[in-house]
Amino acid sequence: MLLIVLLGQTEKHIKNFRESLQKATEDDDGSLHLENVKILTSKEYNEFLGFDGHHAKTFELYQKLAFNIFSSKRLLYDAALQSNLVAKELAALNKDWINTYLRQR
Numbered sequence: 001m002l003l004i005v006l007l008g009q010t011e012k013h014i015k016n017f018r019e020s021l022q023k024a025t026e027d028d029d030g031s032l033h034l035e036n037v038k039i040l041t042s043k044e045y046n047e048f049l050g051f052d053g054h055h056a057k058t059f060e061l062y063q064k065l066a067f068n069i070f071s072s073k074r075l076l077y078d079a080a081l082q083s084n085l086v087a088k089e090l091a092a093l094n095k096d097w098i099n100t101y102l103r104q105r
Contacts, residue, residue, distance in 0.1 A: 002037045005045045008067055014041055 006014055017039050025034040040048060042063055051059050065079045 003045070003048070004037065004039045005042060006039060007042050007063060009041070014039065 004017075006017065009017075021034065021037060021039055024032075025037075028034045046056060046059055049055075049059075061078075061082070065075055065082070069075050069079050
């Protein structure tokens with residue numbers, strides 16, 4: 001599965017991308033497996049990941065930073081701060097962290 005997340009695109013652009021993918025899928029003989037490609041908006045991606053509460057706010061912050069980081073020194077500082085916070089959180093995880101979040105069957 002290939003997910004393409006279109007951040008900051010208009011509904012018209014998203015519709016055009018989806019129509020182009022649909023046409024390419026119909027024209028494909030199956031060798032490209034385009035039926036496994038999905039185009040999502042940032043809202044759909046947020047829902048796909050199951051973000052709610054704190055995680056939704058964090059996702060919105062990262063999206064804001066991604067759109068505007070090069071136009072504001074303040075946002076660049078915020079991105080560096082977020083990077084440091086995440087690095088500390090990752091360093092604190094034990095090697096078995098995946099089982100905490102994704103229980104294996």
